[in-house]
Amino acid sequence: MRELLEILEKNARIPVPELAAILQKSEYEIEKDIERLEREKIILSYNTLVDWEKFGDDTVTAVIEINLTPQREVGFDAIAERIYRFDEVRTVYLMSGNFDLLVIIEGKSLKDVANFVATRLSTIDGVTQTRSHFMLKAYKKDGVIVDDEEQDRRLVVSP
Amino acid sequence: MNWSDRLSNSVQSIAPSGIRKFFDIAAKMQDVISLGVGEPDFVTPWTIRESCVYGLERGYTSYTANRGMPELRAEIANHFKKRYNLSYDSDREILVTVGVSEAMDLAIRAVVNPGDEVLIPEPCYVSYQACTILAGGVPVSVPAKIENEFRITPEELEPFVTPKTKVLLIGYPNNPTGAIMEREDLLKLADFAERHDLIVISDEIYGDLTYNGVHECFAALPKMRERTILLNGFSKAYAMTGWRIGYALSNADFIGAMTKIHQYTMLCAPITAQVAAIEALRRGEKYMKKMVAEYDRRRKLIYDGFKNLGMESFEPRGAFYIFPNITSTGLTSETFAEKLINAEHVALVPGTAFGKSGAGHVRCSYATSIEKISEALNRIEHFLNRGKSHV
Numbered sequence: 372m373r374e375l376l377e378i379l380e381k382n383a384r385i386p387v388p389e390l391a392a393i394l395q396k397s398e399y400e401i402e403k404d405i406e407r408l409e410r411e412k413i414i415l416s417y418n419t420l421v422d423w424e425k426f427g428d429d430t431v432t433a434v435i436e437i438n439l440t441p442q443r444e445v446g447f448d449a450i451a452e453r454i455y456r457f458d459e460v461r462t463v464y465l466m467s468g469n470f471d472l473l474v475i476i477e478g479k480s481l482k483d484v485a486n487f488v489a490t491r492l493s494t495i496d497g498v499t500q501t502r503s504h505f506m507l508k509a510y511k512k513d514g515v516i517v518d519d520e521e522q523d524r525r526l527v528v529s530p
Numbered sequence: 531m532n533w534s535d536r537l538s539n540s541v542q543s544i545a546p547s548g549i550r551k552f553f554d555i556a557a558k559m560q561d562v563i564s565l566g567v568g569e570p571d572f573v574t575p576w577t578i579r580e581s582c583v584y585g586l587e588r589g590y591t592s593y594t595a596n597r598g599m600p601e602l603r604a605e606i607a608n609h610f611k612k613r614y615n616l617s618y619d620s621d622r623e624i625l626v627t628v629g630v631s632e633a634m635d636l637a638i639r640a641v642v643n644p645g646d647e648v649l650i651p652e653p654c655y656v657s658y659q660a661c662t663i664l665a666g667g668v669p670v671s672v673p674a675k676i677e678n679e680f681r682i683t684p685e686e687l688e689p690f691v692t693p694k695t696k697v698l699l700i701g702y703p704n705n706p707t708g709a710i711m712e713r714e715d716l717l718k719l720a721d722f723a724e725r726h727d728l729i730v731i732s733d734e735i736y737g738d739l740t741y742n743g744v745h746e747c748f749a750a751l752p753k754m755r756e757r758t759i760l761l762n763g764f765s766k767a768y769a770m771t772g773w774r775i776g777y778a779l780s781n782a783d784f785i786g787a788m789t790k791i792h793q794y795t796m797l798c799a800p801i802t803a804q805v806a807a808i809e810a811l812r813r814g815e816k817y818m819k820k821m822v823a824e825y826d827r828r829r830k831l832i833y834d835g836f837k838n839l840g841m842e843s844f845e846p847r848g849a850f851y852i853f854p855n856i857t858s859t860g861l862t863s864e865t866f867a868e869k870l871i872n873a874e875h876v877a878l879v880p881g882t883a884f885g886k887s888g889a890g891h892v893r894c895s896y897a898t899s900i901e902k903i904s905e906a907l908n909r910i911e912h913f914l915n916r917g918k919s920h921v
Contacts, residue, residue, distance in 0.1 A: 378827065382900075389904055392834035393827045521573055527556035528549050528566035528877055530656045530705075 375404055376413070383417040420515055431505065432461075432477050433484045435492065436470035438500040447471060450497045459487055470502070481505065544660045548883035552867060556877045563906045565894040566877040568705060570769040570850070574806070575817035578768065581809035582802050590801050596793040597785075598626025598777070599804045605811040606777055614750040622782040625789050626799045626807075630735045630763045630776040632792070635661045637731045637759045637778060638697070640787040642667035646696040651682035652885030653853075655705050655733065659885075662699075670695070673887035676855065679844040680709035684722035691726055698723055700748070701733035703740055703848020706884045706893035710848040713746045720751045729784075730758045735776070736849040738767035738818060741826045743847065749779065756781050759788075766849070767818050768810045775803040825850050828896040828903055835907040836894075839914060850897040853881065857890040859917055867892055873916070874909040 375394060378385060387405075391398045408414040423430055439450050447465055454474060455463040462475040474492070478484035485503070493501050509517050534542075549566075556562045573579075597603060603620035610616045618624050627633040634657055642648060644666035650658050652671045659669040670690050674680040682700070700719070702711045711719070723730050732748040749758040763776025778788055792798075810818075829846060836843050836854045843854035856866045863880035871877050878895075881888025896903055 374823075374827075385900060386904075389831055389900065392831045393900070395830060523571060525567050525569055525571070526553065527562055527564045528553040528879060529568045530547060530549055530879075530883070 372404060372408070375401070376408065379405075379414070379417075420512060422517060424509075430477055430479065431481055431484050432475065432509075433488070434504045434506065435472075435474040435476060435488060436502040436504075437472040437474060437492065437498055439471045440497045440499055441471075442497060450495060453495055454492065457487075457491065459484075470500075540664050540666065544663055547656055548864075549656075549879055552871060552877055552879065555868070555871050559871075559875050562871070562875045562877050563898070563902050563909065564877040565896070565898065565903075565906055566879045567895050567897060568851075569771040569897065570766060570821065571897045571899065572769040572821050574768065574770050574773070575810075575814055577813050577817070578770070578806045578809045582806040585805035586802065590805050592801060594798045594801050594804060596789055596798055597621075597624065598799060599801070599808070602626055602804050602808050602811075605808055606779070609811055610747075610779065614747045616747065616750050616755065616779075618779045619782070623779060623785050625778045625785050625792060626804060627763075627776050627778060627792065628796055628799050629765060629774040630733060630761045631657060631774075632796060633761045633763070633776050633778040633788075634658070634731070634733060635664075636788040636791050637761065637780075637784070638662055638667065638699075639665045639791055640784060641697060641729050641759075643696075645694060647692060647694045648697040648699055649687055649690060649695060649728070650699045651687075653680070653704070653706050653881060653888035653891075654699075654701055654884060656884065658699055658701070658733075667697075668694070671885055671887070673885075674707075674709070675887075676844065676891075680704060680707040680853070681711050681715050682719070683715070684718050687719075687722060695726060696729060697731060698728045699731045699733070701735075703736035703745070704851075705736065705849050706851050706879065706881065706888065707853040707891075708846025708849050708851040709844075709853075710740055710743075711746065712743075713751075716746050716748055716751055720748070720754050723757060724753065728757070730754065731761065732758055733761045735761065735763050736766050737762060739822055739825060739850060740848045741822075741829060745848075759784055764807050764810050767822075768814050769821060770803075770806065770810065773800075773803040773806055775799055775807050825896065828898075828900060831900060832894065832896045832903050832907070835903070839907070839911055841910075841914075850895055852894050852896065853888075853891045854894065855890055856892055859914065863889055863892050870910065870913055874913045876906050876909050876913075 387398050387401050390401045439447055441447055442449055451463055454460055459476050459478060460474055461477050464473045466473050476484055488501055488503055603624045606624055607618050607620040610618055638661045642665045647668045647670045648662045649670050649672055651674050662669040672687050672690050674682045737745040749755045749760040759778055759780040761778050764770040832852050833845055841854040843852055846852045859866060863882050867878055867880040879893040881891030
């Protein structure tokens with residue numbers, strides 16, 4: 372099962388018959404395995420990593436550090452949920468160290484994002500402080516180098 | 531003036547590599563999928579490259595000791611102790627070379643006298659015969675059989691033994707067949723070598739690329755350490771082909787003799803590559819294992835693919851080659867490879883490039899992405915179907 376996950380994590384588009392050959396199982400078994408992993412939410416989703424900038428979009432990404440006052444019973448979870456429910460919020464992590472939540476937000480413009488932080492995030496009960504950092508350039512995303520200039524330089528045929 | 535008849539006899543007696551023609555055809559095409567490449571498709575792991583860059587920044591640009599940097603030899607000794615419980619004295623029994631290619635040349639030149647015979651199981655890597663001839667030796671090809679999954683047996687070798695036989699030269703895991711030798715196969719060879727008092731040159735460059743089992747090092751077999759010249763390197767396991775770095779391990783006499791040739795012809799292996807090789811042994815193993823796992827996946831995919839195409843092949847257990855039989859097409863391996871590249875733009879290498887016993891087979895390298903392997907298999911299927919409709 373681990374190997375199936377490792378393969379799909381790198382490339383979710385490998386057809387089932389090929390997965391079956393690689394993992395030496397039947398296609399039916401592979402389909403069942405995938406179904407189970409999806410049902411158990413071990414596979415969360417199949418995403419495509421898009422370079423939107425190259426496509427022509429000007430999006431703004433901000434990393435926001437948020438400090439919270441933890442609440443009785445639920446700690447940080449209830450506030451985290453209020454935050455991650457927003458579509459603008461791409462990622463939310465609970466962190467150790469100088470702040471509590473690390474939130475990544477995507478918006479159309481600087482103003483857009485700043486506005487969202489000011490009116491939606493800072494105003495949430497329990498949020499005591501926010502610090503916004505705007506992203507300037509992505510070099511590597513989720514293990515993928517954005518502008519990778521490495522290429523196959525091998526001879527076509529060699530002994 | 532025709533200079534060609536002024537060439538030495540030994541060089542004239544070597545045939546040029548049979549691969550060149552396919553290289554020329556493929557070079558003119560845009561969308562070639564190549565299963566003809568005998569090297570990893572990965573680039574060298576970054577930690578290894580970075581250590582070389584750092585080395586250059588700190589001024590590692592000089593000659594090194596003829597035998598190689600002491601740190602590198604120590605790491606090699608350490609590696610063989612850990613992996614195979616084999617002890618080599620890093621001062622006297624290890625020589626760092628410019629790839630296994632140089633090590634092979636040195637080993638043969640160090641032990642072969644004019645007229646000495648070298649037993650070479652075929653199919654095999656292209657340099658074995660050539661190096662033997664250049665050393666004045668006589669290569670004696672011994673065909674391995676597909677029925678034995680291209681493993682060589684003493685029974686097959688025995689008829690070729692003469693009083694002049696001095697060396698047995700083996701290369702497992704094998705390029706081009708993907709064959710490996712199990713421990714019991716090697717033990718029989720060890721017994722054979724001892725009975726005929728042969729020197730064994732064992733090219734184990736693909737050793738780390740062994741699937742469904744572990745590689746058996748020939749020198750680690752009982753009583754074989756002394757009579758074996760063990761050759762290995764970094765090219766295949768660490769994706770470092772272009773660095774040209776390998777090594778030889780043997781008794782102090784053999785290594786001393788090889789070092790003598792090496793010091794006059796090569797002086798030392800490039801220091802940049804030696805610095806990188808140290809890093810490969812110190813921190814490269816996890817990256818190597820990842821690459822091996824990926825080759826293994828591709829191996830299963832391509833083996834399954836050829837089975838479905840009805841092209842007979844045994845399951846390759848080492849290196850990154852599969853060696854399917856193409857005789858059912860009615861074509862020779864040369865014509866098959868040539869027609870395939872022209873019709874479907876898939877490059878592979880005819881088995882005959884690796885010796886006569888490779889006839890009827892082609893070598894396909896699966897050191898390429900899963901997507902490309904799938905596409906190549908589709909194209910080969912198309913080619914086979916088209917062939918049928920012509921009949």
